[in-house]
Amino acid sequence: EDQVTQSPEALRLQEGESSSLNCSYTVSGLRGLFWYRQDPGKGPEFLFTLYSAGEEKEKERLKATLTKKESFLHITAPKPEDSATYLCAVGAGNMLTFGGGTRLMVKP
Amino acid sequence: EAQVTQNPRYLITVTGKKLTVTCSQNMNHEYMSWYRQDPGLGLRQIYYSMNVEVTDKGDVPEGYKVSRKEKRNFPLILESPSPNQTSLYFCASRPNGGVSSNEQFFGPGTRLTVL
Numbered sequence: 001e002d003q004v005t006q007s008p009e010a011l012r013l014q015e016g017e018s019s020s021l022n023c024s025y026t027v028s029g030l031r032g033l034f035w036y037r038q039d040p041g042k043g044p045e046f047l048f049t050l051y052s053a054g055e056e057k058e059k060e061r062l063k064a065t066l067t068k069k070e071s072f073l074h075i076t077a078p079k080p081e082d083s084a085t086y087l088c089a090v091g092a093g094n095m096l097t098f099g100g101g102t103r104l105m106v107k108p
Numbered sequence: 109e110a111q112v113t114q115n116p117r118y119l120i121t122v123t124g125k126k127l128t129v130t131c132s133q134n135m136n137h138e139y140m141s142w143y144r145q146d147p148g149l150g151l152r153q154i155y156y157s158m159n160v161e162v163t164d165k166g167d168v169p170e171g172y173k174v175s176r177k178e179k180r181n182f183p184l185i186l187e188s189p190s191p192n193q194t195s196l197y198f199c200a201s202r203p204n205g206g207v208s209s210n211e212q213f214f215g216p217g218t219r220l221t222v223l
Contacts, residue, residue, distance in 0.1 A: 034212075043112075043198050043214030044151070087151065094139075094158065095166060096212070098151040 002027040004099035006088050012105045013078055021073040021102045023088030032091040033071050035064050037084045038101070044087055047073075078106045110135045112215035114199050120221045121189060129184045129218050131199030138204045140182040141166070141212070142174065144195040151198070157182055189222040196220075 005024045013019055025033070032051055036044035048057045050066040057064050061082065063074040073086055083106045089098040112133045121127055133140065141156040143166075153166030157176040171193055173185040182201075186193060199215040 036214075041217070043200075043216050046211035046213070049211065089151075094156060094164070095153050096141075096151075097153075097167075098143075100148065100150040 002090060002092055002097040004088055004090055004097050006086075006099035006102050008102060009100065010103045010105070012107065013075075015079055015106055015108050016077045018074070018076045018078070020075070021086055021104070023071040023073070023099055024069060025071070025088075025090045025099075026069075027090045027092045027097070029092050030090060031093075033066055034089040034091065034096065035071070035073055036087040036089065038087055039084050047086075075104070078104075080106050080108050082106050110213070112199055112201055112213050114197075114215040114218050116218060117216065118219050120223065122223050123190055124188050127186050127189060127220075129186075129197060129199075129220070131182045131184065131215060132180050133182075133199075133201040133213070134180065135201065135203070135213065136179065137201035137213075138179070140176065140199065140201045142172070142182070142184050143198045143200065144168065145198060145217075146195050154184070154197075189220075191222050194220060194222045 003026045007022045035047040038044045048064040053068045055066050061076050065072045085101045085103045087101045089096045115130045138159045142154040143151045145151045152168045155174040157163045197218045200212045202212040
């Protein structure tokens with residue numbers, strides 16, 4: 001059974017304080033590791049797809065990396081507008097399995 | 109504007125009263141899917157559809173039905189809702205069926221309460 005675990009569940013940062021979110025996974029036949037951002041009361045918004053170990057992708061202050069067992073979402077010098085829940089999901093077969101998410105709060 | 113729409117956005121109903129949540133996408137996507145999101149359990153897939161007239165069960169299909177008669181629409185049907193189906197529901201679509209294909213677009217969500 002595919003499993004995705006995200007840590008920490010919640011993270012409070014000061015503006016400018018860089019940190020990383022973790023996504024550990026077990027899946028048979030990984031066909032993609034996905035990161036999404038979800039704002040309160042809204043649907044998840046796509047950020048990145050990673051396909052193979054060693055791959056990295058960047059978007060503004062966010063950088064996602066992938067190993068064979070986990071993925072990290074690095075946030076560099078975050079701003080209050082980066083506050084959201086970040087979701088990780090693994091693709092196998094025709095479905096996605098999501099982790100529980102990390103709720104990020106960035107204080108000014 | 110490319111989007112996934114859901115209706116209604118909020119619904120309060122009673123146990124056993126059949127309801128339908130509609131989902132429509134205007135991007136000509138082949139793949140559509142329904143998820144429910146519950147505190148502590150994350151997003152879980154209910155049903156998905158690879159194309160018109162092709163549907164399959166996700167991880168939590170019990171108590172739900174779907175149909176895909178047109179490419180753009182993928183309604184979620186609760187024949188006899190129960191309180192344990194109180195949840196936040198999301199519809200999503202992506203260009204084609206392969207998971208390794210492009211990003212999945214999510215609708216705004218439907219908050220359902222079953223009393």
